[in-house]
Amino acid sequence: MRILILADIHANWPALEAIVRHESFDECWCVGDIVDYGPFARECVDWVRENCRVVVRGNHDHAVAHFVNGRGDEGYRYLARVTREWMWKQLTADQLRFLMKLPVTRDVTCFNRIVHLVHATPRDPLDEYLGANERQWADRLKQVPAQLVCVGHTHVPFLLEVDGRAVLNPGSVGQPRDGDPRASYAVIEDGRIELLRREYPLDQTVDAIRHTDWPDRAKELAIATLTCGGMRQALRVGSP
Ligand SMILES: [Fe+2]
Numbered sequence: 001m002r003i004l005i006l007a008d009i010h011a012n013w014p015a016l017e018a019i020v021r022h023e024s025f026d027e028c029w030c031v032g033d034i035v036d037y038g039p040f041a042r043e044c045v046d047w048v049r050e051n052c053r054v055v056v057r058g059n060h061d062h063a064v065a066h067f068v069n070g071r072g073d074e075g076y077r078y079l080a081r082v083t084r085e086w087m088w089k090q091l092t093a094d095q096l097r098f099l100m101k102l103p104v105t106r107d108v109t110c111f112n113r114i115v116h117l118v119h120a121t122p123r124d125p126l127d128e129y130l131g132a133n134e135r136q137w138a139d140r141l142k143q144v145p146a147q148l149v150c151v152g153h154t155h156v157p158f159l160l161e162v163d164g165r166a167v168l169n170p171g172s173v174g175q176p177r178d179g180d181p182r183a184s185y186a187v188i189e190d191g192r193i194e195l196l197r198r199e200y201p202l203d204q205t206v207d208a209i210r211h212t213d214w215p216d217r218a219k220e221l222a223i224a225t226l227t228c229g230g231m232r233q234a235l236r237v238g239s240p
Contacts (some may be wrong), residue, residue, distance in 0.1 A: 003110065005170045005186040007031040007119075007152025008058070009048070011038030011087075012174025012226075015183040016047060018200035019173060023187070029108070031152040031170070032119035033056025035099065036083050037076075037222065038174050039208035043093045057102035058119040058152065059126040060084075062093070065100035075231055082218040107146065111149035111191040116146035121154040132158035137167050148193075154231075156196045157184050168193055180240070202226060 004025040009016050010033055020028070030052045035041050037060075037071055063070070063084065066098025091099075104125045106117045121128040121140045130136055131154050141149065141162055149167045156178045157171030171184025178184075182197040206223050214222070224234035 001111070001190060002026050003188040005031065005150055005168065005188060006048075006052075006173050007185075008033040008152075008155050008172035008175060009038075009168050010060070010172065010174035011035050011041040011044050011083075012183075012205055013038075013040030013043040013047075014202070014204040015174045015200045016044055019185050020047070020181055022198065023185075024216050025187070027054075028052045029054040029117060029150065029198070030056070031117055031150050032056050032102070033060045033172075034058070034153060035087050036060035036062045038083070039205065039212055041087050041090045042092075042095065043107050044174075045091065045098065049095075049098055054108055054117060055102055055107050056106050056117045056119055057099070057126070058106050061099045061102060064088070065096050077210075079218055079221055079225070082214050083222075086212060086214060087100075111188075113147040113191070114145060114150045115145055116152060117150045120151065122149070122184040129154055131156060132160045132167075132169075133142050134160060134162055137162045141165060141167070155184075157186070159186075159193055159195060161185055166193065170195065171197075175226065177225075177232070179229045179233045181227060181229040 002025045030048050034044050064087045072078050108115045118125045121130050122144045123140050151169050155172035158169050160167045170186035173183050176184050176226045183200050187194050209222050225231045228234040
């Protein structure tokens with residue numbers, strides 16, 4: 001049994017396609033944030049809907065589905081605000097309904113273990129940012145009767161052991177933020193967990209962004225972020 005774990009796809013179909021075309025898997029689970037930031041919302045929502053056995057809602061899925069306006073004129077908030085308005089023009093009512101009905105958490109039994117899936121953390125399922133901090137995760141796992149917790153949200157992959165349990169963040173398929181622009185994901189095979197990266201045709205995503213009606217500043221910011229593997233990295237090299 002080989003399970004593909006995906007998170008933070010963010011409407012980047014070439015990145016998603018590169019993974020699912022080359023990886024063999026029996027099941028796919030998605031830990032949220034299918035939409036915002038990228039130019040291929042329809043393709044990504046349809047693929048997840050048709051192919052993922054388990055899907056939980058991310059903060060961006062929630063905001064798009066509930067028509068929450070983005071706020072902010074800088075950084076990721078600015079990019080989310082601009083691309084969210086575009087999401088509403090791209091997605092069908094049926095696709096928005098799919099996002100709206102996604103559960104915030106799911107528990108799955110797999111390899112004789114309980115796996116808890118949540119986009120951010122069990123304490124704050126949609127919004128809390130928590131990286132590979134063992135002490136803080138020990139606190140967040142107190143009320144969670146699972147041996148494995150799968151999360152996303154930070155766009156930075158990690159596999160952490162906490163009091164004999166594991167917390168897995170597969171990183172971001174469509175907008176990595178750890179300085180490595182390759183698509184990030186994880187595979188669980190017979191209970192063994194592996195963090196993986198895959199090159200994808202970034203030029204296809206860049207080309208699609210250039211053909212949107214986003215403001216030029218948003219286009220350049222989105223492209224630099226994807227090219228550098230994060231906005232911080234992009235600003236450091238002075239791209240946008
Ligand atoms: Fe995200």
